Amino acid sequence: MAIEIKITLNEGLYLKEPQESALGRNIIRHSILMIDEFGFEAFTFKKLARVINSTEASIYRYFENKHLLLLYLVNWYWEWVHTLIAINTMNISDPNKRLKIIIRSLVSASEDNPGVEFVNESILHSIVISEGGKAYHTKDVDDENSKGFFMSYKNLANTVSKVISEINPKFKYPYALATNLFEMTNNHIYFAKHLPRLTDISVKENDLNEVEKMLNYFTDKLLK
Amino acid sequence: MAIEIKITLNEGLYLKEPQESALGRNIIRHSILMIDEFGFEAFTFKKLARVINSTEASIYRYFENKHLLLLYLVNWYWEWVHTLIAINTMNISDPNKRLKIIIRSLVSASEDNPGVEFVNESILHSIVISEGGKAYHTKDVDDENSKGFFMSYKNLANTVSKVISEINPKFKYPYALATNLFEMTNNHIYFAKHLPRLTDISVKENDLNEVEKMLNYFTDKLLK
DNA sequence: TCGAAAGAATAGTAATACTATCGAAAGATA
DNA sequence: TATCTTTCGATAGTATTACTATTCTTTCGA
Numbered sequence: 139m140a141i142e143i144k145i146t147l148n149e150g151l152y153l154k155e156p157q158e159s160a161l162g163r164n165i166i167r168h169s170i171l172m173i174d175e176f177g178f179e180a181f182t183f184k185k186l187a188r189v190i191n192s193t194e195a196s197i198y199r200y201f202e203n204k205h206l207l208l209l210y211l212v213n214w215y216w217e218w219v220h221t222l223i224a225i226n227t228m229n230i231s232d233p234n235k236r237l238k239i240i241i242r243s244l245v246s247a248s249e250d251n252p253g254v255e256f257v258n259e260s261i262l263h264s265i266v267i268s269e270g271g272k273a274y275h276t277k278d279v280d281d282e283n284s285k286g287f288f289m290s291y292k293n294l295a296n297t298v299s300k301v302i303s304e305i306n307p308k309f310k311y312p313y314a315l316a317t318n319l320f321e322m323t324n325n326h327i328y329f330a331k332h333l334p335r336l337t338d339i340s341v342k343e344n345d346l347n348e349v350e351k352m353l354n355y356f357t358d359k360l361l362k
Numbered sequence: 363m364a365i366e367i368k369i370t371l372n373e374g375l376y377l378k379e380p381q382e383s384a385l386g387r388n389i390i391r392h393s394i395l396m397i398d399e400f401g402f403e404a405f406t407f408k409k410l411a412r413v414i415n416s417t418e419a420s421i422y423r424y425f426e427n428k429h430l431l432l433l434y435l436v437n438w439y440w441e442w443v444h445t446l447i448a449i450n451t452m453n454i455s456d457p458n459k460r461l462k463i464i465i466r467s468l469v470s471a472s473e474d475n476p477g478v479e480f481v482n483e484s485i486l487h488s489i490v491i492s493e494g495g496k497a498y499h500t501k502d503v504d505d506e507n508s509k510g511f512f513m514s515y516k517n518l519a520n521t522v523s524k525v526i527s528e529i530n531p532k533f534k535y536p537y538a539l540a541t542n543l544f545e546m547t548n549n550h551i552y553f554a555k556h557l558p559r560l561t562d563i564s565v566k567e568n569d570l571n572e573v574e575k576m577l578n579y580f581t582d583k584l585l586k
Numbered sequence: 587t588c589g590a591a592a593g594a595a596t597a598g599t600a601a602t603a604c605t606a607t608c609g610a611a612a613g614a615t616a
Numbered sequence: 617t618a619t620c621t622t623t624c625g626a627t628a629g630t631a632t633t634a635c636t637a638t639t640c641t642t643t644c645g646a
Contacts, residue, residue, distance in 0.1 A: 154592095161593075177501035182633065196593050198635075271495040277401035279556045292559045311562045311576055317553070318546060325545060326538060332503045335516045338535045352535055359584050378623095385624075406602065418604085420624050427603075 143252055145217050150285045151210045154200050162200055163256040164190045166214075169207055174261045178208060178269045205276065209287055212273040215266045216290040218259065219247045220297065233304035237357060240298055244323045245350045267324040295320070306361040315360060319353060326352065367476055369441050374509045375434045378424050386424055387480040388414045390438075393431055398485045402432060402493045429500065433511055436497040439490045440514040442483065443471045444521065457528035461581060464522055468547045469574045491548040519544070530585040539584060543577060550576065 145157075156162030168190050173181045183197045183204060201207040223243045227236045248260035274288060282288070298319065299312035309315070326349055330341040339348035369381075380386030392414050397405045407421045407428060425431040447467045451460045472484035498512060506512070522543065523536035533539070550573055554565040563572035 159592080180501065183635090184633075193594055193596090194635085195595085195637085199593075203634075268499055271499060274557065275492055275495060275552075277404065283557060288557060292557070295560055310579070313560060313562045314546075314550060314576060317549070317560045318542070321545060321549060322538075322542060325541070328499075329541070333498065333507060333512060333516070336519055336537060336541045338537045352538060355534070356584065359586075360580065362583075383623080407604090408602080417625055417627090419606090419626085422604075423624075 143218070143221055143254060145214055145221070145254065147210060147213050147217060148286050148289055151206055151213060151287060152201055153198075156200050156210075161190075161192060161196060164192070165197055165200055165207075166211070167256040167258070170211060170258055170262050170265060173208070173211075173269060174264050178204075178265075178272060205273075208269065209273050209282070211262060212266055212270050213287070213290040214257070215259075215262050215270075216294050218253070218257075218262075219243055220290065220294045222247055222251055223294075223297070233301050236301050237298075237305060238354060240301065241319065241323075241350055241353045241357070244319060245327075245346045245353070267328050270324060291320075302357075302361065309361055315357070319357070322356070323349060323353060367442070367445055367478060369438055369445070369478065371434060371437050371441060372510050372513055375430055375437060375511060376425055377422075380424050380434075385414075385416060385420060388416070389421055389424055389431075390435070391480045391482075394435060394482055394486050394489060397432070397435075397493060398488050402428075402489075402496060429497075432493065433497050433506070435486060436490055436494050437511070437514040438481065439483075439486050439494075440518050442477070442481075442486075443467055444514065444518045446471055446475055447518075447521070457525050460525050461522075461529060462578065464525065465543065465547075465574055465577045465581070468543060469551075469570045469577070491552050494548060515544075526581075526585065533585055539581070543581070546580075547573060547577060 154162065156166050165186065169181070169186055172186055172189065176185075181204065183194045187194045187197055201210065223240050226239050226243060230236050230239065248263050251259070253259045274282075274291075276282070295313055295316045298316035302309060302312040302315055326337045326339060327341060327346065329337040330339055330349070334340065339352055341348065378386065380390050389410065393405070393410055396410055396413065400409075405428065407418045411418045411421055425434065447464055450463050450467060454460050454463065472487050475483070477483045498506075498515075500506070519537055519540045522540035526533060526536040526539055550561045550563060551565060551570065553561040554563055554573070558564065563576055565572065
């Protein structure tokens with residue numbers, strides 16, 4: 139039984155649905171690879187066009203600018219994690235177990251999970267770790283927020299906060315704990331790799347076990 | 363008794379010490395105001411030059427590029443917070459009390475505290491909240507880290523982690539908790555303002571009391 | 587087979603992120 | 617007082633970025 143994943147994103151993020159054409163899928167596939175390789179600031183539509191044997195103008199038919207493309211990718215990521223969490227917690231009634239599965243999904247969603255052919259989820263996670271914050275740290279946050287460009291992230295926060303409240307209905311900060319789990323996951327993977335003195339954990343050869351343990355330790359203590 | 367604060371920063375961050383000339387201080391003063399007003403991406407040396415009645419080339423004599431200027435400002439901020447914490451916890455032996463003072467300093471360092479004439483610490487905090495992450499989310503992290511460009515932040519993390527370990531020597535994640543306090547502070551101030559569904563607290567008229575309460579609640583639970 | 591849409595090719599523009607050179611002025615030194 | 621040096625303003629120039637616009641060919645669906 140193969141599970142088909144179809145990701146649906148806010149229509150304002152793109153000018154033309156990239157999933158529905160070979161060029162569009164190529165834009166997604168290679169923008170992920172290139173942003174990961176060169177970083178978001180060095181990434182340009184012109185360079186991407188060269189790599190996929192197309193033109194700058196053609197890419198502009200799909201995305202208004204590179205910021206919206208990043209937003210598209212980041213939303214994709216959170217939407218995908220949300221879908222996986224939904225699948226993996228489907229038949230589990232114990233909220234404690236569900237939160238553990240959520241944490242595992244946040245840390246290593248890309249391992250052994252069904253994905254989409256033209257998206258390398260593991261590299262996409264790298265991008266979200268390194269560049270994700272730039273998606274919402276912009277002068278246009280309020281405007282973009284009103285258009286629903288952060289919905290995927292907010293929906294996931296909502297889902298996770300409900301599980302938290304189920305575990306401990308008296309806990310006063312379910313949303314803060316949820317978003318903190320997201321931010322902490324990605325921050326500490328980044329710290330372990332680049333700024334190890336900012337964390338206590340280490341990540342050897344992409345073994346994210348220590349991150350997962352730390353997040354479980356934090357939530358257990360907080361929700362007791 | 364007036365307290366004189368002198369901030370010393372890594373020399374690699376600038377080409378010429380900006381604190382020592384009127385032009386240099388003008389660059390600092392107005393870059394803070396302009397980055398806050400227009401955001402980091404829209405901020406350019408050309409625009410800054412126009413505002414301070416100088417030239418692009420003159421600004422380039424002080425800073426290699428705008429990224430290093432941001433790094434300078436962010437380091438300044440953490441160095442300044444560190445100094446305040448050192449002053450305010452000086453005669454306090456109880457580590458629990460010291461951590462509370464640290465949290466208060468993180469949340470509202472700029473209130474009622476001595477500062478530097480040409481730096482608006484409150485606006486500088488705004489910049490660190492909105493743009494701070496961009497300082498270390500760059501393709502050159504490793505290189506910049508090796509030059510000590512993140513020292514101010516790491517030193518503060520070190521100081522705070524020691525207080526945490528003093529409170530509970532068995533707590534396994536003192537560094538992670540320290541950095542988490544920093545990140546959480548700034549994230550949730552930002553969320554409350556721009557993405558309220560990502561947090562449980564609210565910030566009315568710059569009253570950051572709820573942020574402080576939340577951070578105290580989290581640390582208390584974690585260190586018990 | 588006709589029409590519409592997709593996209594390749596090309597051109598062009600304003601702004602950005604610099605680099606380089608020159609000369610005036612101001613401050614320190616002898 | 618002469619001079620030496622550092623500072624900085626003025627000006628110019630370049631490669632790249634972030635777009636926009638137009639035209640022409642191909643393809644695909646009705």
